Amino acid sequence: MTLIKSISGIRGTIGGATNDNLTPIDAVKFAAAYGTWLKGYAGKEKLTVVIGRDARLSGEMIQNLVVSTLVGLGIDIVDLDLSTTPTVEIAVPLEKADGGIILTASHNPKQWNALKLLNEKGEFLDAKQGAIILELAEKEDFNFAEVDDLGKITKNDSYIDVHIDEILNLPLVDKDTIRKVGFKVVVDGVNSTGGIAIPKLLKELGVEVVELYCDPTGHFPHNPEPLKEHLKDICELVTKEKADFGIVVDPDVDRLAFISNDGEMFGEEYTLVACADYVLGKTKGNTVSNLSSSRALRDITQKHGGTYEAAAVGEVNVVTKMKANNAVIGGEGNGGIIYPESHYGRDSLVGTALFLMLMAEKGGTVSELRASYPSYFMSKKKIQLTPDLDVDALLVAMHHKYKNEEVSTIDGVKIDFAENWVHLRKSNTEPIIRIYTEAKSQTVADALADRIIGEIKDIAGI
Template sequence: MTLIKSISGIRGTIGGRPDNNLTPLDAVKFAAAYGQWLRAESGKTRPRVVIGRDARLSGEMIHQLVAQTLVGLGIDIVDLGLSTTPTVELAVPGEGADGGIILTASHNPKQWNALKLLNARGEFINAAQGQRILELAAAEDFDFAQVDDLGTVTAHDAYMDIHVDEVLDLELVEADVIRKAGFKVVVDGVCSTGGVAIPKLLDALGVEVVKLYCEPTGHFPHNPEPLKEHLADICAKVKETGADFGIVVDPDVDRLAFIDETGEMFGEEYTLVACADYVLGKTPGNTVSNLSSTRALRDVTQAHGGTYRAAAVGEVNVVATMKDHHAVIGGEGNGGIIYPASHYGRDALVGTALFLMLLAERGITVSALKAGYPQYFMSKKKIELTPGLDVDALLARIAERYKDEDLTTVDGVKIDFPEAWVHLRKSNTEPIIRIYTEAGSQAEADSLADRLIAELKELSESA
C-alpha cells in the first residue's frame, strides 16, 4: 500500500494506516492544506473551488471528505460531481473560480485515488506552490472558519455538455465535415466518465457510437492504462462491428489512444503526432512534448516548417515550455493532447475532434494514416524501487557512464544515440523507475531497454 506526496498533489491506495495510504485523514489534511494555501494565494477570505471526480469506487467518499473540508475553511464549492479532468480544468476559469481539485488517480488501478490540484487558470499548480502545500500539510497549519462563515456547495452537472459545446466551437473543428464522413467508432470508457463524455461528443458530431464499458460504475473491466496489453476487447470489437476505428481513454479522460480498422493499435505515441499534423497544416507553428515522447513529432513539426522542443515529463512542465515557445499544440506521448486554442490541459475530447477532422479531410483509413508517419518503435518498462535505494545517485552513475553521448539531465537521464534514445527517470506517481526507449524496430527498442535495466541492476548491486 502506498501514499505518494508530490508537488503535483497526493496520490495513494485506499485503506490502511494514515500517512502510509490515502485514508480519510490524509484526504482531509491535504484538502485543508490546499484550502489554506488558496486563501493566501487568492487574497480572499472566501475563495471558490471547482471539484469533480472520475467514477472510481472510492470517488464519492474522497469527494465528500475534500468538499466538506474546504467548506469548513469557509471556501465555496462548485461541485461538478462525475466529471473529467479537462472538464474541471475548463470549469475553473469558466466559473471564475480561484482553483480546482480533480479526484482521480488517472491511469492507476481501482485501489488508487488522488487529489490533483489546479490554480485559478485551471492549470496544474507549479513546483513552488506544490511545495508550499506540502509544508502546510506537514505542519497541519490550518485555520478553520467560524460557524457563520462556513462555505457553501453548489451542484453544477451541466459541464460535460458545456465542454462538448466548447470543442464544437473550436475554429478547426467543423461538425458538418465530420458528419458527412459517416464514421462508426467503438468507445472503451473503462467504466468511468469517459464512457459518458466521449459518446456525448461523438453524438454531437454525427458519429455512430458502439459503446464498450461505458457505464460509469468504477468497476474497471481491465487495467485502466490504455496500453496494448490491456485492450484486447476493443481491438476485437472494432473488427467484429466493422468500425472505422476505436477510441480508448483512461478513467479521467486526459489520455487518448486509437485502434485502427484492423483491430491494431494506432499507438498512443502517435495520437499527438496525428493531431499535431492536422493543426500544423492549418496553423503553422511550434510544438512541444516531453522527453519520453516519440521523435515522430519532431519530424512532423519540421516537415511543416515548425520547431520542436522537449520538456521535462509532467503536464505542468510541458505547458510552461509551450507558453515559452508559443507552441500551437503539444502534449505527452501517453496520448495527452494540449491544444492552447481550447485550454492548457490534456484533453481527450479535443484530441478526438482533431483526429476526426484529419481523417475526414484526408479520406483515408486509420492504418493508412499511421503508415504515412515516420515509423519508430518504443519500449516502456519499469523497475520497482526497493526501500533505501538512492535513485538519484544511481541515475548519476548512469549519466557518468554515458557522458560522451548526447545527454539531458533536466528530468532523470536521457541519452540520445544517433538512431535511438533511452530515458530513465523516477516516476512522480508510482514507486518505480521508468525506462523508455525508442528505435527503428521493436526488437532494437526492447534490447536497448533490457540493456539499461541490466546496467541499473548492476550499478545498484555494486553501490
C-alpha cells in the first residue's frame, strides 16, 4: 500500500495505516493544508473552491472528507459531484472561484485515489506552491473557522453540459460539418465519468454512439490506463460494429486514445499529433509536448511552419512552456490534449471534437490517417524502485555513460540518438523509474528499452 506526496498533489491507496496510505486522516490533513495555503495565497476573507470527482469506489468518501474539511476552514464549496478533470478546470474561472480540487487517481487502478489541486485559473499549482502545501500538511498547523463562519455548499451538476457548450462554441469546431458525415463511434468510458461526458458530446455533434463500459459505477472492467494490452474488448467491438473509430478515456477524462476502424490502436502518442495537425492547418503557431512524447509532433509542427519545444514531464511544466512559446496547441504523449483556445488543461472532450473535425474535413478512414503520419514506435517500460536504490546517482551514471550524445537533464535523463531516443525519469505519482524509448520500428524501440534496463541493472547491481 502506498502514499505518494508530491508537488502535484497527494495520491495513495485506500485503507491501511495513516501516513502510508490515503486514509481519511491523510485526506483531511492534505485538504486542510490546501485550504490554509489558499487563504494566504488569495489574500481575502471569503473563498470558494470547486470540487469534482471521478466515479471510483472511494470517491464519495474522499469527497465528503475534503468538502467538510474546507467548510470547516470557512471556505464555500461548489460541488460538481461526478465530473471530469477538464470540467472542473473550466468551472473554476467560470465560477470566479479561488481554486479547485479534482478527486481522482487518473489512470491508476480502483484501490487508488488522489487530490489534484488547482489555482484560481483552473490550472495546476506550480512546484513552489505545492511545496508550501506539503510543508503545511507536515506541520498540521491549521486554524479552523468559528461556527458562524463555516463555509456553505452549493451543488451544481450542470457543468458537463456547460463544458460541452464551451467546446461547441470554439471557432474551430463546427457541429454541422461533423453531423453531415454521419460518424459511428464506439466509446469505452471504463465505467467512470467519461461514460457520461463523451457520449453526451458525441450526440450533440450528431455522432452515432455505441457505448461500452459507460455506466459510472466505479467498477473498472479492465486496467483503466488506456494502453493496447487493456483494450481488447473495444478493439473487437469497433470492427464488429463497423464503426468509424473508437474512443477510450481514463477515469478522469484527461487522457484520450483512439481505435482505428480496423480495430488497431491509433497510438496514444498520435492523438496529439492528429489534433495538432488540424489546429496548425487552421492557425499558424507553435507546439509543446513533454520530453517523453513522440518526435512525430515536431515533424508535423515543422511541416506547418511552426516551432516545436519540449518541456519537462508534468502538465504544469507543459503549460508554462506553452505560454512562454505562444503555443496554439500542446500536451503530453499519453493522449493529453491542451488547447489554449479552450483552457490550459488536458481535455479529452476538446481532443475528441478536434479529431472529428480533422476526419470530417480530410475524409478517408482513421487507419489511412494514421498511415499518413511519420512512423515512430515507442516502448514504455518501468523498473520498480527499492529502498536501497539511489536513483539520482543512477541517473547521473547514465548521463555520464552517454555524455557524448545529445543529453537533456531538465527532467531525469533524455538521450537523443540520431535515429531514436531514450528518456529515464522517476515517476511523480508511482514508486517506479520510467524508461521510454522511441525508434522507427517497434523491434528497435523494445530492444533499446531492454538494453537500457540491462545497463541500469548493471549499474545498480540488481
